[in-house]
Amino acid sequence: MIASNDETIEKRQLFVYLLLFICTLVFLAHLPALSARATYLDDHEYVFQNSLVQNPSWASVRRFFVEVWRPSTVPGYYQPLTMTSLMLDRAVGGRKNPMRVYHRTSLVLHVTNTALVAVFLYVLFGQPFIAAGVSLLFGLHPITVESVCWISERKTVLASLFALWSLISYVQYTRDSKRRHYMICVLAYVLALLSKPITVPLPVMMLLMDCWPLNRQSRIVKEKIPFFVIGGVFSLITCISQSLTAHVRLPGHYNPLHAPLILCHNIVFYLYKIIWPANLIAYYDSPLPMSLSHPLVLIGILGTSVLVSVLLIVRRWTWAPLVGWTIFFAMIFPAMGILRVTTTIVANRYVYLPSIGLLMLLTALLVRLGRTKTEAGSDRGRHVMAVMFVLILAGIETIPMRRYQSQWAETRGLHQYMLAISPQSPGINNSMGAVLTRMGHLEDALQYYRVALDKSPDNASMRYNLAVTLQGISGKTDEAITQYKRVLEGKTKFTLQTNLNLGNLYLRKGQVEESISCYREAFKIKNDSVIGHLNLGKTLILAGQPEEGLKHLRKAVQISPEFLPALKSLSWALATHPDERIRDPNEAISLANQMQMLTRGRDVIVLDSLAAAYACDGQFIKAVDVAQKARQMIVCLRNHEMAGDIEERLRLYGMNQAYLTSVNYSFR
Secondary structure, three states, X not given: OHHHHHHHHHHHHHHHHHHHHHHHHHHHHHHHHHHOOOOOOOHHHHHHOOHHHHOOOHHHHHHHHHOOOOOOOOOOOOOHHHHHHHHHHHHHHOOOOOOHHHHHHXXXXXXXXXXXXXXXXXXXXXXXXXXXXHHHHHHHOHHXXXXXXXXXXHHXXXXXXXXXXXXXXXXXXXXXXOHHHHHHHHHHHHHXXXXXXXXXXXXXXXXXXHHOOOOOOOOOOHHHHHHHHHHHHHHHHHHHHXXXXXXXXXXXXXXXXXXXXXXHHHHHHHHHHHHOOOOOOOOOOOOOOOOOOOHHHHHHHHHHHHHHHHHHXXXXXXXXXXXXXXXXXXXXXXXXXXXXOOOOOOOHHHHOOOHHHHHHHHHHHHHHHHOEEEOOEEEOHHHHHHHHHHHHHHHHHHHHHHHHHHHHHOHHHHHHHHHHHOOOOHHHHHHHHHHHHHHOOHHHHHHHHHHHHHHOOOOHHHHHHHHHHHHOOOOXXXXXXXXXXXXXXXXXXXXXXXXXXXXXXXXXXXXXXXXXXXXXXXXXXXXXXXXXXXXXXXHHHHOOOHHHHHHHHHHHHHHOOOOHHXXXXXXXXXXXXXXXXXXXXXXXXXXXXXXXXXXXXXXXXXXXXXXXHHHHOOOHHHHHHHHHHHHHHHHHHOOHHHHHHHHHHHHXXXXXXXXXXXXXXXXX
């Protein structure tokens, strides 16, 4: 017994050294990811334009967790732990190296996941070399690059960490029946779900593991009941939150006969990308038409048929292949495109955690190859060969992994790489257009949006993006209005913003009544829209309806007391409107002082508004003093046009005259 204990201790020590070795290799291989500057799809929504992430506080954390059914910061499913982790990165990293800090955490999580995969395989099969080697294949596989380099994919690596922790605790519980391990297993499962609901099927995986490799016979279902209840609750939350804030496509929304075709296509697609990870991109278009006439769909049907036949035949000798593949399928099923929350039905990132089923199968195969006995004892030859085989595979993996990783160096280059592989992809062309729009290359962006719409003419998101870009180009206002009207032909999540933007465009053309009509349509969708109240209030004042206009401006301030544009417009209207029945110098001064506190006296327009409010109240000495400060500030900013306006108002205040706008009232 003592010898056995010593042997176990030595084995564990060896495994610890192996863990350190593979973690170092994975860290060094992925190290260039720290310099990646590419952003993709929802990175700005998750991080760079997310006010709660960019302003870390307990209030932000509270909103992440309490907004269960309608997450407001990132539309879609409930993921408070992921958002909190991104916020903590922002708090720790500050404004220096804004990309590096997020990649650093994701890399640490990926390296940790690699170690946890090794631990999981070790506690299952008891072979330190093979467990470490197979986990190295996981850590270096090119398909994991996106989960490290794509900032908003933090949810995948974080959820996988807790899911693996839960699985390890579950295996320990099945060995010693300690309540502590069971509670840790449940807790880790909840944390995984709070990171990303893609981990819902974990209890199904535990049931399958009971069949193989754990070979358990008792308490199989009963002990899983809490897991299924928790998973059911989070599934309900996910469906509701996704449908209320984004979109969900159920099988009833498309031809239900497509479901088996999608499943077969995806099974073969993922198998191909895992075995031959060439030409990896972050977005894959769905095969169209989804029928046997499409070569990829036909290959999927044939390939799946062969795979299922082989698994059933091998089942005569062992459960391992069938259970391993079923685990992979069960874990990836929520992302198989049957219940759609994105426009794509396949993605590299979806394989990250489900691949553990295939890793279990590979580990079992290598262990079996290494268990050959001779009369003289254990034959380690095959064992060494198995380890060498894994190391060679890991070395081969590193080449395409680094190649794909290099494409994430910067945003435009990433999109150019993806377009080189899939030049007619509507999704990638649309994303490239968005990138160029953010860079200010509006004319260049148009050609990509037009390609996207040519391939996907019914896509409201792409048409909305085209309209927004057209809106920013002088001489293309009419085309922008036409595109916005096309967006409004269907009920989409862009209806609110489309009406607001249309109102702005009509106002630009001087069509005030049309503008007001659009703003009122926006209120039918969202009555508490701050921007809606602000725009309608200003437009009504311009249209000669100041009483109703002020009501909307006050409503905007009531909804968001620190929203500066609303405060500025209301204060300016109350201080400078030509109708004395509308002017209210006391309220104007109060609002201007409130803005002074918010801006710490560093906003020229706020100073200008305060000066106008003082002059309206007859406090001309104060008006002159504040206006002089505004003039000094604007001179430093070299805004000559505004400097002239302030100089003119300063002259009026010096003559004890208030500044009143003309009958044709206008905002600055």
